[in-house]
Amino acid sequence: MSSGYPLDRRPVKLLIVDDSNIVRRRIERSQQFDDLQVVGTAANGFEALELARRTDPDLVTMDLTMPQMDGIECITQLVKLKPAVRILVISALADKATAVEAMERGANGFLNKPFSDRQLNEAIAELMY
């Protein structure tokens, strides 16, 4: 998988947004891309937007059900803030309507929880390379 993109490129900056600490660690650890750099982790929408402003990520993994500001709202604002950012929704919601809603607001990919490392890496590869 690592041969699918040029190695001399600058690392892809990843922001992880999930209210579950376990999931955040899980995503952090599962990264097998040499040039993927986790620039921040956020537990809710507000933190996510603040971190996005500061770190200018290329890729955001986004949970949908979070306290304070949910994922759908966060995606809407994030796309306004950083139009170039790619958003991978990672959610346990089996509800297709929410997935469609997220896509409409500007998400680029969708991954269902629970996911395997392979599924996650494939989803990221599909979005970024």
Place this chain on the structure above:
Amino acid sequence: MQSSGADRIRRLLTAGAGALLAALMALVLIVGFRLATRIRANVALLQRASLLEAYPSEVSQQLTALRERLGTLEYTGGVHQELADSVAKFDRNLAALERRPGVDPAVLRAAGRLWRAYTPVLAPVLSYSGEPYSDTDFGSSLSVSGKIFYTQVRRAELFAQSSAPALHRRLAALSTALQKRTSRAASRLRLLLSAGVLAVLLLGAAAAYLQLARSRGERAARAAEEQTRDILHTVREGLFLLDADYRIGAVWSQALSHLFGREDFAGLPFEELLRDKVSPATLATATKYIKLLWGERAHENLMKSINPLGQLEVMLDNGRGGKETHYLQFNFHRVLGPKGVKHVLCTVADITSNVMLARELNEAQESAHSQIDMMVSMLHSDPLQVGGFLDTASAGLKHVNAILKEPARSHAEFSRKLTGLSRELHSIKGEASALNLMSIAQRVHHLEDMVEELKGKSELTGNDFLPLVLKLDELLAHLRAVREMILRLGTLKDGTSPSDGTLSTPILRLTGAERPNGADELATTLQGLARKLAEDHGKPFTLSLEGLEAVPTAYLPTVKDCLIQMLRNAAVHGIEPDAVRRAGSKTATGQVRAQFRRLESGCELVFEDDGAGLSPEALKEAAVRKQLLTEEQAAELDNRSALALIFKPGFSTRAEVSMDAGRGAGMDVVAKAVYALGGRIGVSTHPGRFTRFKIALPAPSQTAVA
């Protein structure tokens, strides 16, 4: 359908050749027309030339005739006039020829010169107008002018005779030349016409070929069209294309009409297809999804994974005027053109049977799981007891069924039905949990919940009971499954370990007529239930049983039901927690005793516990709370009557509902069973010390035993 480049080139070539041939034809016609015109002109010239040819000899003949007439003194006027006409005609025709270009000019000029040489000699002859004869009585003779005229005629005659051959030759040559020209033009015209005919033939051939090619192409197109139609007619999925306005294209498969029961798909917005068939929320999501398909981010796999129409529940007409629930699966494939997404190909399949199959599979799996649970619990319980329980439970449920089937009209009747149901269910649940058959106990508990819910309703109709009937069927099926499993388990145990000490009797015989000692079985059941109750409620107590072997077979089921219920009541209401007991200077372990005796007058069953006893006041309060009594009625009640409240239907002192007690069906079940056998039941109690039930039953009659 498939218009290849080579095909187009061939068509262009044929069209070019056709145009060329048509131009050629036009040229042939124009040139031919001009040639024909020229030939006509030449023919006119030729006629004149032929006329001229005759004149030289005619002129010389006329001159000779004139001279001879002068010699014989005959009238000259006519001949003179004819000569003048001939000369004039010659002049005219020659002038006409000279005016025509294209006639051999040298010959014409020579002829002209020769003819003009006539003029000096002819002019005096033609211009003579005198009287050539002088007539006397003696006869006539030439006059003076006549003599001169004669000389002139003679000279002209001589000149004409000498010149005529030369002039004739010239004119003949002129004719020949003209003739040659004409025939040349005619042969050219022939050639041209041949070429024209050839061109026409070629053109015809080309047109025929073109026509043939076109009809071949049309045939191919028709065949392709027919194939497309066949595909659309036969394919089982609904197929159609969506355009960028989310409208359905002009072509769709027949299956789509069957699915949606309409034909007007062309141009129909996708939203309209689903409107009235799905919820507005689903419709909104579907519309958003369709819009996303046109977007850049719509990766095919991603879009497939979030397809909200992958399993869509819709209400469709069933063709008989009613509606039916169907499950439709929509799939979307983007058709890419040079400028991005051109269409979205949509397939619709009716997956109702798949969904149903999956559901059945799920249910089967669940039932398998519960069977395993059941099996595990049965491995831990005495198969003899389980078998006995199944018999009574089936009988009980059949009774429940009978209650459900009873017709009822008034609310009171429905209420009575519900109360009857509660009792039956409660006792089945008690036995099931006594045997640790939790899967059955839970199901019955669930049924009880439903009954309770109905009790809370102010208006009841027969329809309210339908869910109960269904649930009951399910429970019966479950019981059958359990029974079957026991049979299997029995064979298994028999076959594998016949010497297993825990199972002295093959289970298979349980369902048969030769029941082993009922009293032993009853004792085991009760002791098991006692252990379980003590454990569940954290109240240790011992159960002592006496004289159960004396219970007549006919009374066994009733005695069993009563004892189970009373045992549960004792464990829940009677025996206190050990802390309370110690404080009341009692033994920490409670004592429960059941004694059956045969008396002369019949039988007696005594059941007692050394628990908290019954409080008449608490019983009255509970009865008021349950609205079984008004406060006034309660106040008037003496202690004895208060105690009798526990036998009233729907009475329970327990506020909370647990698996073992509190449903309000308990002692009334016992009382009813006792009354059914023609017996009596009584209770005596002392607060803080004991509760004692005494049941008197008549001696079993022979018929009852049988």
